Amino acid sequence: MANDxxxxxxxxxxxxxxxxxxxxxxxxxxxxxxNELYKSAKMPGLAHLYIGEEAVAVxxxxxxxxxxxxxxxxxxxxxCLAKGAAVNRxxxxxxxxxxxxxxxxxxxxxxxxxxxxxxxANAIVGGSAGIATGAALxxxxxxxxxxxxxxxxxxxxxxxxxxxxxxxxxxWRLPVIYLCENNLYGEYTPCGETIAGDIxxxxxxxxxxxxxxxxxDVQAVHATMRRLVERARRGEGPAFLECKTYRxxxxxxxxxxREYRTREEEREWxxxxxxxxxxxxxxxxxxxxxxxxxERILTDVKAEIDGGVQxxxxxxxxxxxxxxxxxxx
Amino acid sequence: MSTPEVAARELTYGEAVREAxxxxxRRDPRVFLIGEDVAEAGHPFxxxxxxxxxxxxxxxxxxxISEPGYAGIGVGAAMTGMRPIVDVxxxxxxxxxxDQIVNQAAKVHYMSGxxxxxxxxxxxxxxxxxxxxxxxxxxxxxxxxxxxxxKVALPSGPYEAKGLMKTAIRDDxxxxxxxxxxxxxxxGPVPAEEYTIPFGVAEVKRAGTDITIVATSSMVGVALGAAxxxxxxxxxxxxxxxxxxxxxxxxxxxxxAKKTSRALVVDEGYERYGVTAEIASAIAEGAFYHLDAxxxxxxxxxxxxxxxxxxxxxTVPSERTVFETAKALCRKA
Numbered sequence: 001m002a003n004d005x006x007x008x009x010x011x012x013x014x015x016x017x018x019x020x021x022x023x024x025x026x027x028x029x030x031x032x033x034x035n036e037l038y039k040s041a042k043m044p045g046l047a048h049l050y051i052g053e054e055a056v057a058v059x060x061x062x063x064x065x066x067x068x069x070x071x072x073x074x075x076x077x078x079x080c081l082a083k084g085a086a087v088n089r090x091x092x093x094x095x096x097x098x099x100x101x102x103x104x105x106x107x108x109x110x111x112x113x114x115x116x117x118x119x120x121a122n123a124i125v126g127g128s129a130g131i132a133t134g135a136a137l138x139x140x141x142x143x144x145x146x147x148x149x150x151x152x153x154x155x156x157x158x159x160x161x162x163x164x165x166x167x168x169x170x171x172w173r174l175p176v177i178y179l180c181e182n183n184l185y186g187e188y189t190p191c192g193e194t195i196a197g198d199i200x201x202x203x204x205x206x207x208x209x210x211x212x213x214x215x216x217d218v219q220a221v222h223a224t225m226r227r228l229v230e231r232a233r234r235g236e237g238p239a240f241l242e243c244k245t246y247r248x249x250x251x252x253x254x255x256x257x258r259e260y261r262t263r264e265e266e267r268e269w270x271x272x273x274x275x276x277x278x279x280x281x282x283x284x285x286x287x288x289x290x291x292x293x294x295e296r297i298l299t300d301v302k303a304e305i306d307g308g309v310q311x312x313x314x315x316x317x318x319x320x321x322x323x324x325x326x327x328x329x
Numbered sequence: 330m331s332t333p334e335v336a337a338r339e340l341t342y343g344e345a346v347r348e349a350x351x352x353x354x355r356r357d358p359r360v361f362l363i364g365e366d367v368a369e370a371g372h373p374f375x376x377x378x379x380x381x382x383x384x385x386x387x388x389x390x391x392x393x394i395s396e397p398g399y400a401g402i403g404v405g406a407a408m409t410g411m412r413p414i415v416d417v418x419x420x421x422x423x424x425x426x427x428d429q430i431v432n433q434a435a436k437v438h439y440m441s442g443x444x445x446x447x448x449x450x451x452x453x454x455x456x457x458x459x460x461x462x463x464x465x466x467x468x469x470x471x472x473x474x475x476x477x478x479x480k481v482a483l484p485s486g487p488y489e490a491k492g493l494m495k496t497a498i499r500d501d502x503x504x505x506x507x508x509x510x511x512x513x514x515x516x517g518p519v520p521a522e523e524y525t526i527p528f529g530v531a532e533v534k535r536a537g538t539d540i541t542i543v544a545t546s547s548m549v550g551v552a553l554g555a556a557x558x559x560x561x562x563x564x565x566x567x568x569x570x571x572x573x574x575x576x577x578x579x580x581x582x583x584x585x586a587k588k589t590s591r592a593l594v595v596d597e598g599y600e601r602y603g604v605t606a607e608i609a610s611a612i613a614e615g616a617f618y619h620l621d622a623x624x625x626x627x628x629x630x631x632x633x634x635x636x637x638x639x640x641x642x643x644t645v646p647s648e649r650t651v652f653e654t655a656k657a658l659c660r661k662a
Contacts (some may be wrong), residue, residue, distance in 0.1 A: 069409065071405075100442070101441075101442065101444075102440060102441050102442035102444070103442035103443070104442075105439055105440060105441075105442050106440045106441060106442065110440040110441070112437075112440070112441040112442075112444060112445055113444075114441075114444055114445060119405070119408055119409070119445065120437065120440065120441055120445065122433075124428055124432050124433075127401075127428060127432060127433060128433075129401065130397065130398060130399075130400065130401010130402050130403075130404060130405055130429055130433070131401060131404050131405035131408060131433065132405060133398075133401065133402050133405060134401060134402035134403060134404055134405020134406040134407070134408070134409070134413075135405040135406070135408065135409045136405075137402055137405070137406050137411075138405065138406040138408075138409040138410055138411045139409070141361065141387065141406070141411060142409075142410055142411070148405075160397065161397045161398060161401060161428075161429075164393070164395035164397060164398025164399075165395075165398045165401060165402060167393060167395070167398070168392060168393065168395065168398055168399070168402065171393075325443070326438055326439050326442065326443035327438070327439050327477050327478055328438070328478070328480070328501075328502040329438050329443075329446040329447075329448070329501035329502045
């Protein structure tokens with residue numbers, strides 16, 4: 001989904017395919033299927049669903065080249081797919097199967113795909129801030145014009161590492177974008193209980209350019225990111241983008257009661273700020289797509305997801321002798 | 330593998346480290362060094378003096394005092410085509426960077442199914458008796474030796490400091506190398522010719538037939554001193570330096586213990602759950618039927634390192650304690 005070549009990019013609304021719709025729909029369908037795999041006990045462990053936040057990953061990654069780099073989070077399926085990962089190998093990894101992106105050794109929280117510039121999801125909150133910043137330093141040292149994007153949630157704003165590396169990124173004008181997905185809850189705690197002051201004041205205090213955008217509006221995220229990416233590519237230094245978003249499900253698939261928030265709040269976000277509905281209705285109003293087009297996209301997505309799940313379910317597990325392979329390079 | 334006998338040239342331990350880094354940076358443009366006070370200051374121990382003049386501030390990079398931050402930046406650079414040396418000024422400070430070393434650097438290769446590599450070197454220090462008190466004196470190499478995915482090197486002299494550093498820089502896996510900060514000014518033979526020291530190959534520093542003393546890093550010199558005292562009372566001690574705690578050359582240690590039938594393990598890390606325990610266990614398992622006495626071990630005393638010299642000196646294994654312990658093992662009164 002991330003463009004191989006910037007010249008391939010279409011301006012919003014200018015292409016024949018309704019922009020952003022297929023990847024947003026695909027990520028949603030993927031994670032809905034993940035939830036089904038969990039509920040039917042076909043998936044080992046847990047997973048953190050990205051449903052509700054799809055516009056962020058798609059808006060961001062569609063502003064990147066294939067060789068641009070991302071680091072992802074425990075809630076990372078959307079980032080991986082938006083950067084170009086294949087559904088079948090994603091599902092295989094989630095089921096711990098041999099054809100998975102990490103040969104079944106990483107699982108949901110560690111999917112890495114260097115081919116698409118994905119340096120890996122990280123299960124330490126904020127843990128990849130250093131990696132993304134180092135990737136940006138590396139790009140600068142190697143003389144490429146790659147940009148690195150560090151995805152993290154509002155929970156990571158509590159980690160000191162983030163401020164240490166933003167400080168260095170500003171000092172050294174590194175091409176890195178700190179992408180804060182503020183979904184209002186750090187695990188099971190409302191962010192109002194954990195974040196003092198103004199979020200954007202934090203990067204700004206370090207001299208990092210900072211903005212905020214409606215994370216449910218994929219076109220707004222995309223337009224903002226294109227600007228920030230070009231800025232970074234020109235050597236103008238790091239940026240921080242807060243995307244205000246919402247996770248429809250709990251912290252993970254097993255968090256079904258969600259005592260820490262109200263059903264009313266959830267209904268409000270789902271009915272008034274749904275990324276797919278928002279985009280579809282706007283495109284319909286603008287005459288850029290109609291019900292038939294959306295129908296076809298959803299059908300295609302369903303076929304891809306179904307095929308991917310079947311691939312993963314029938315794929316082999318790793319051989320036992322793999323257990324101690326790749327500990328050392 | 331042994332130290333060449335004809336080596337006209339002598340370098341200090343610190344000079345040997347610097348020469349290794351400089352040579353590797355000349356050889357490979359992907360190698361760079363990042364940390365606190367590493368450029369113009371040349372590191373508080375002056376180990377890096379002159380490097381910034383040769384390689385510039387783009388490859389000898391001064392950072393803020395942010396150990397987790399620059400350690401993480403090193404990991405990211407290593408994952409994307411560079412070969413960083415991350416300078417952690419004191420071994421005590423690796424605790425600050427532990428997530429980046431343990432949860433990130435050590436695991437990325439495995440978690441990614443072998444697709445991503447992290448060719449990174451964390452260079453740091455160990456060793457007490459510098460009167461630096463509890464937060465600048467620890468020898469924490471056991472912490473990282475415990476973690477699958479990391480390799481750990483403990484150079485015991487100038488020759489080892491250069492050869493192991495060069496191997497570390499060329500390794501495709503994360504390596505933590507602990508330099509003995511008390512040894513930076515100690516001189517020893519270092520060949521001018523190119524050489525590296527393979528990981529996982531122990532070296533017999535002194536041959537003997539009565540007892541094996543396995544010693545690491547700072548304790549190799551202590552063990553050699555004790556061996557001289559033992560010789561005076563008719564005990565032939567074999568001193569063997571594993572040089573890396575991972576990979577660990579268990580077979581060489583076991584073979585030596587089988588030959589001498591007694592073994593003593595000496596290391597400057599805390600004795601409790603320490604490197605000495607792991608090595609003693611390997612010898613006990615591997616040489617059990619050849620042993621005439623239980624395997625003994627001496628580590629640092631299990632206390633925070635005290636400031637007062639009279640107290641601090643009590644915490645570290647000494648020639649005298651090694652001598653007495655070895656003598657008792659050999660049942661010589």
